[in-house]
Amino acid sequence: MRILLIHLWVICLLGGAAHAQSGWTDIEKQAKGQTVNWFMWGGFPAANAYVNGYVAPEMKDRYDIEVRQIPVQDIAEVVSKLLIEKQAGIERGEVDLMWINGENFRTCKTYNLLYGPFAQKLPNRKYIDPNDSAVRFDFGEPVGGLESPWGSAQFVMIYDSLRTPQPPSSIDAFLTWIREHQNRFTYPAPPDFTGSVFIRHLFYHVAGVRQNWQQDVDQAAFERAESRLYELLRGLKPFLWRQGRTYPESPQKLMQMFADGQVDFAMSYHPADASRMMRDGLLPPGTRSFLFEIGTIANTHFVAIPFNARAKAAAMLVANFLLSPEAQLRKADIEVWGDLPVVDFDSLSASWRKRFTGLNRGKATLSAERLKQNQLPEPASDILIQLEKGWEREVLRK
Numbered sequence: 001m002r003i004l005l006i007h008l009w010v011i012c013l014l015g016g017a018a019h020a021q022s023g024w025t026d027i028e029k030q031a032k033g034q035t036v037n038w039f040m041w042g043g044f045p046a047a048n049a050y051v052n053g054y055v056a057p058e059m060k061d062r063y064d065i066e067v068r069q070i071p072v073q074d075i076a077e078v079v080s081k082l083l084i085e086k087q088a089g090i091e092r093g094e095v096d097l098m099w100i101n102g103e104n105f106r107t108c109k110t111y112n113l114l115y116g117p118f119a120q121k122l123p124n125r126k127y128i129d130p131n132d133s134a135v136r137f138d139f140g141e142p143v144g145g146l147e148s149p150w151g152s153a154q155f156v157m158i159y160d161s162l163r164t165p166q167p168p169s170s171i172d173a174f175l176t177w178i179r180e181h182q183n184r185f186t187y188p189a190p191p192d193f194t195g196s197v198f199i200r201h202l203f204y205h206v207a208g209v210r211q212n213w214q215q216d217v218d219q220a221a222f223e224r225a226e227s228r229l230y231e232l233l234r235g236l237k238p239f240l241w242r243q244g245r246t247y248p249e250s251p252q253k254l255m256q257m258f259a260d261g262q263v264d265f266a267m268s269y270h271p272a273d274a275s276r277m278m279r280d281g282l283l284p285p286g287t288r289s290f291l292f293e294i295g296t297i298a299n300t301h302f303v304a305i306p307f308n309a310r311a312k313a314a315a316m317l318v319a320n321f322l323l324s325p326e327a328q329l330r331k332a333d334i335e336v337w338g339d340l341p342v343v344d345f346d347s348l349s350a351s352w353r354k355r356f357t358g359l360n361r362g363k364a365t366l367s368a369e370r371l372k373q374n375q376l377p378e379p380a381s382d383i384l385i386q387l388e389k390g391w392e393r394e395v396l397r398k
Contacts, residue, residue, distance in 0.1 A: 024123055027313045028063065034314035035066040038303075039078045040099035042071020046276075046337040054330060059321060065314045070095075079104050082113045082306050093308040097315045100147060101301045102139045103381040108304065109146060115305040115312055117145025122316065124323035129344035133377065134300050140214035140380035147302035148319040151331060152340035154298035154371050155197050158258065158266040158274045158364070162286035167265070170293045171205045175236070182239045184264045188254055189247035189396070191388040194269055197297050199391055200379060203229045209294050213379040226387060230394035237395070247396075259283050271371055272338025275362020279334065287364045291374050298375035300342060325352045334362050341368065 036059075042048060048069065056067040072078060078098055085093050100108070108114050119125060128135055128149060135149045136142065159167045168174040178185045188195030207213070207225035237244030241263055248254045251268055258266035259282060268274065268289075277283045303322065305315045321327055325348055328341045338361065345353050345368075356368070378384070 024121070027121075027316055030313035031311070031317045032064045034311040035068060036096045036311050036314045036318055037068050037070055037094055038097040038099070038318070039070045039072055039075065039095050041073070041075055042069075043073070047339075050331055050337050054336070055318070055321065055327070058327075059314075059318060062321075063314070063317055065317060067318060075100055075104050079107050079113065082108065082308075083111055085308060086111060086113055091308050092310050093306060094310075095306045096309040096311040097318060098304050098306065099150070099301065100304050101299060102378075103385065105138045105143075105147060105302065105304065106141045106381050108306075109141060109144075113307055114146045115307050115309055116147075118305060118312075118316055119143070119145040119148040119319070122148060122320040122323060124320050127323055127325065127328075127343040127347045129347070132344065134298065134375070135342065137214065137377075138302065139299065139378045139384065143302070147304035148323065149300050149342040150303050150319075150322050151328075152298060152300050152342050153269045154271055154340060154375060155194075155201070155267065155269050155296040156271045156274070156289040156291060156366065156371075157296075158255075158268060158283075158287060158289050159264065160258075160284050160286045161288045162284070163261075164264055167290055169290055171201065174292070175232075178236060179239050181264065183241055183243075185239075186241035186244075186247055186254065186257075186263055187267065188251050189249060190391045192250055194251040194254075194267055195247070196384065196388050196391075197269060198267055199229065199233065199387060200297055200384065201292060201294075201376075202232060203379070203383075203387060204294070204297075204376065206232060209376065213383055214377055215380060217380060217383060222383065222386075226390055229387070230390060233391070233395045234398060244395075255283070270338065271340060272334045272361055272365045274364035276334045276338055278364055279362060283364075289364050289366055291366065291371070295374040295376045297378055298371070299378045325356075329355055329359065332356065332359055332361070332368075334360070334365065338362075338365070340371065 051069050059065040059067050075098060078095055082095065168177040187198045190196040190199060203225060206228040248257060255266045255277065257263050271289065274283060274287050274289050278285065278287045303319050305312055309315055325343060328343045331337045331339045332341050341356060345356060
């Protein structure tokens, strides 16, 4: 009887696998000849070049799928468009694929603006660790297969090893350094995302990084913590560049100030930025990056398919291709983009692991292993918004 049950189990497994394969084959047939309008933030030249110079030609050659990148200033514009279309009952829209995460995903999920769940159907999903909270949650919001991971980001501090041989790596030491080096540090003004994530590190510092700020947040505890954060930030203002009367409007502006020697630190949510800019001669040759001792905040960026996409099958093929080891490896190359891979190295063959670990990511880029071992989760997206508004009210205007 036991042998018979085992045979039946194997037959069911094989049948299920065959069904899944058959389903994906059907999707590939449906996708052939379709055009994918991919709406994404267009302000990152490296990402634009990767999509238009690599992904689009590959999808055309492999699957006869046309990928048309539609650059936007803010993906929130697209979310608003989808919300209007949902309310108007428009069943066939212009958006087939979106680059998304955070608050925009939460809004889409809340108002049922996404197609899916589809992510678990992608064959290349096998390269993603299903237990990794960084891909199961998006700023504290369960993903539930409504979006597919594309890459990772992690905050790093940037310094010149010739100018500052031993940068202070604990937050307490860093705050002391700021007070002892008046006019040599600043950060981009929130709601710029990089400036915003810098103050989220200070929020974790005053609030206790071990507390759970991802879900079911205690509002009273949050208000106590944010009050301590604003007090800390107001106390720092006299020691900042121009005494905190003004702030750089973007990380690019801060990078320029760092390159010009106006300040001693820059920061980025893209760990390979410093290497890429050093390669291009925009930053000094001694440029390096470091993490705070408590770790630094990381998040995953995703692609999602709207509820009324016209080319859902082709969009799924694009999402699947983006997860392939070859597409992830190419994206990780600083000569292309330098984005952190989202694939789980343990899922890769030995030859692919060797290619990833052997990739030259530049002298200023920390290893993927070190970054991954020192990641902090993003707080829930509503905390992010409250901190950005609070900074303007309680720090900038006081």
